[in-house]
Amino acid sequence: MKGQGQDSIPDKFNKPYDFVATEERIYSLWEKSGFFDPDKLPDRNKKGQPFSMVLPPPNVTGNLHMGSALMLAIEDIMVRYARMTGRKTMWIPGTDHAAIATQSVIEKKIQKEEGKSRYDLGREELLRRIAEHVTVTHDTITRQMRRMGVSIDWSREAFTLDDKRNLAVRTAFNKMYNDGLIYRGYRVVNWDPKGQTTISDDEIEYETRPAKLYTFKYSKDIPITISTTRPETKLGDTAIAVHPEDERYKKYIGQEFKTIFAGEEINLKVIADISVDPAFGTGALGVTPAHSMIDWEIAERHSLPMKQVINEYAKMMVGSETIVGKKTTEARLAVVAWLTKEGLLEKEEDIEHNVSLAQRTGGVVEPLPKLQWFVAVNKEFEQNGKKTTLKKLMIEAVTSGAIKIIPDHFEKVYFNWISNLRDWCISRQIWYGHRLPVWYRSATGDRVGQKEVFVGMESPKGDGWKQDEDTLDTWFSSGLWTFSTLGWPDKKEFDLHRDFHPTTILETGSDILFFWVARMILMSTYLLGEVPFKTVYLHGLVRDAKGRKISKSLGNNVDPLDMIAKYGADAVRMSLIVGVGPGSDSKIGEDKIKAYKLFANKLWNITRFVMSSCEGEKLDPDFTEFSDHDQKLMSDFDALCKDLTTDMDNYRYYLAAEKLYHYAWHEFADIILEDSKKLFAGGVSATNVGSQTDSESEKINKSRKQLLLRILSSIIKLLHPFMPFLTEEIWQEMNTGNSILMVESWPKS
């Protein structure tokens, strides 16, 4: 009977690998060990250069999806590998309040369930409801992360909206304000009428839709014809722009016209601007400074007046009876009707047209002039006695090589984005987020009617001060993440963690290169004078088995938790990693996950075979008496270890994982184990080619047993970053619980 002697195989090996029972037990073994915390690591794991990484904080809305599962898998591989190679390893968890995203989710929910808007509830009540929701989703998310097996230091968990991060935000804001890099300005911004807030340029998505291009004259008396897809905005026109060299219009430059356009008096000055393309349309452009970003810029250059004709609800503020108060879409038709009636309309063409939509609410973005807060990206300031701009800092961080982006072609994408970068609008008219550290009060004395503005860390002394109602763009606080999680701006606490900043690597989705990666570079180079990370590793999108984007409307979401329940976390991790290079999109299908579940079981059985055929034999790390053939096998394996180490050091996880899979199954199991069967049975094998004495045969058997034990235990180590649960479980059984694989050393050979 088995299960009696000390060396016999544990009973669980007589059954298929049971990941359900194993994974939870192993995770708590790790958590109890304390080794997720760099300070509690065994000494031998602290010798190398410190390794640090922040988790891209998941939004507190929603659940884990396959994209987050991929992110967690890659990052956990990085971290486990670093730990095993003896680096003092820190991985910091956290969650993101995701301002607009979260608020709009809760608002929608309340609207649906109770029929109430945020204004019905009021600021305080809405925030209370969000906090309530966030507590629940936070717990769900962290539980899901544990299921994935992340070896992250929970004791350092942060939230982008907690008190410490708020202090960091206020500190950063104040410094930027004092340096003149944050300013308040009346400018055209992207207004989301649905969400009732401004959004940044990056929060816009474009959708191509059919539209009509109308060509017409403002009036019979104005000789210039213009084209537009938005005739309703023409009520706000203050100029007609033409190219300075355009012979057709040269004679009109400088002239002024006055007319009543669809019930609204407009004054137009003909100006020359090189941004006008003479070949487009009629070559003349109606300038609407209040409702177009480009026109606003033209207006700035020519000191043109700005006239707002559309309000925050995307409704007309002026015009004839059929127009005023109407939504822009309806007003458009009314203006066209008027143009037709007046005989001014010359042409109506069908064109394809890009519509700007707010990423979070889907609302059609309306450019509006508003008094908002901005970060100036082109303004010069002094740093270390050198004149620079935020844009320059962002560019230099990468051109200097201080930051390396993987895959490297994203560096070009990054520069391309920066070259088009405009001032960053950071104030949002929503309630969930960091309140601007800005206070106002009505001035007294001879400045009555004006407002006093105070920017500081706390509310100023004196009566009548009211804090700005607006909150900051969520990416403002995320930009500080690499150091706000390390204690900044508290000098004492930050000094304690100085070794961990710049962080070693930032691993995140390529889709937030601009939103987040660029903003972190901006904040860190500006506030600390150093880069936030040395390397950026970008992963791509996880698509469904057919290559389609995963979306709610398609209903093709593959829930990682379902897959974990069905096939185990290790299988899910492997399926996400193998064959997926940095930056490239991947497809996930159940078949692939299933294949790695089979692999997990294969390893389980490999272990069973090795343990049963090596009963009584202990792994001897100093053993050298290998037979010639075994020595050859051993050096082949050592070469593999070396190769894998190179892959790991160069972030080629997709290759390393595949090579390991191949070696374990098709070399170790199919060839070495098969040969060992023959050998141990006394038959003909690769080492044992014929007659030999008993002592010779004993020697050969011993050599093979040591080989099997050594290679298996190394495979288990090499595979640990990829399949942590199964390998830890096997390790525990092979070593009867004397050590924890997570902190064993990586076999470099």
Place this chain on the structure above:
RNA sequence: GCGCGGUUAGCUCAGUUGGUAGAGCAUUCCCUUGACGUGGGAAGGGCCAGGGGUUCGAAUCCCUUACCGCGCACCA
């Protein structure tokens, strides 16, 4: 318009510094009952998108065309 990718076996993709192609899945056939049928062995299948160039030699480097995807800008 500017920029970035991709195009390799039926499918999904490798191919790291140039040496006339690999894996998994799928297909077909065969084998195996003491590690594992969640197994083992084997076979078929690719003028590496088209064209041109560099080279003794190109899937790999350069140019070009086509198609697919993506980002940014424009969107009068």
